[in-house]
Amino acid sequence: MRLGRTEGAAISAVALALLFAGGAVTVASADRDEAPSTPVSSSADAGFARDMSVHHQQAVEMSFIVRDRTKDEEVRRLAYDIANTQANQRGMMLGWLDLWGLPKNVSGVEPMAWMGMGVSADAESLDGALMPGMATDAQLDELRGASGREAEVLYLKLMTAHHRGGVHMAEGCVQKCGVDIERNLAQGMVDAQTSEMALMADMLRKRGA
Numbered sequence: 001m002r003l004g005r006t007e008g009a010a011i012s013a014v015a016l017a018l019l020f021a022g023g024a025v026t027v028a029s030a031d032r033d034e035a036p037s038t039p040v041s042s043s044a045d046a047g048f049a050r051d052m053s054v055h056h057q058q059a060v061e062m063s064f065i066v067r068d069r070t071k072d073e074e075v076r077r078l079a080y081d082i083a084n085t086q087a088n089q090r091g092m093m094l095g096w097l098d099l100w101g102l103p104k105n106v107s108g109v110e111p112m113a114w115m116g117m118g119v120s121a122d123a124e125s126l127d128g129a130l131m132p133g134m135a136t137d138a139q140l141d142e143l144r145g146a147s148g149r150e151a152e153v154l155y156l157k158l159m160t161a162h163h164r165g166g167v168h169m170a171e172g173c174v175q176k177c178g179v180d181i182e183r184n185l186a187q188g189m190v191d192a193q194t195s196e197m198a199l200m201a202d203m204l205r206k207r208g209a
Helices: 005-032 044-067 073-100 139-144 148-176 180-206
Strands: none
Touching: 044 073, 044 139, 044 148, 044 180, 073 148, 073 180, 139 148, 148 180
16 A cells, blocks of 8 residues: 555545534534533644544554565555554544644643643653554664564554553543544544454464464
8 A cells, every 4th residue: 555545545534524523513512502612722622633643643654664564464454454544534633623723733732631641742761652552763663674473563562552542542532522523533443443452462362472
């Protein structure tokens, strides 16, 4: 799969997001009189969209890396599915931020602050892992240098941890987000990534890891 194809799918997702998100905001505000018609920058809706977009981008990156490092069709198929799904979801979330007129990056706001558990993005010890579950720069370099079974096992382990962190964040949005369509997307992430973690555990067992 070429990156251009994934970006094209993400652009299509943005268009769909723009069509449906406006109606979802209206419905959400109608159901919740106290909620603003459009999320504010400090809201859980905006925070989740920003943070999960960053989280998803790394999953896409790792999936492209492993597709170049192994010929195993099972792992390559999983990597394609994850890259395609998360690129599309990322496009939707960035589209919502555009629709709401909110910035995609906010200086001085720690990742996951919207969940009440901000993570310092400046800590050197994080080594690029800005949120729970994200791989460090060193781990990404290790994946780039691996091949065959070694790359497969490392990818499956890193992506399992990545999904675990992603599920935690998505569950936070299910509880805190005020826009129905965004909460539904977050619940879909919980369900799909939980299923993929079970699949990856089985794949690791097959590889004796």
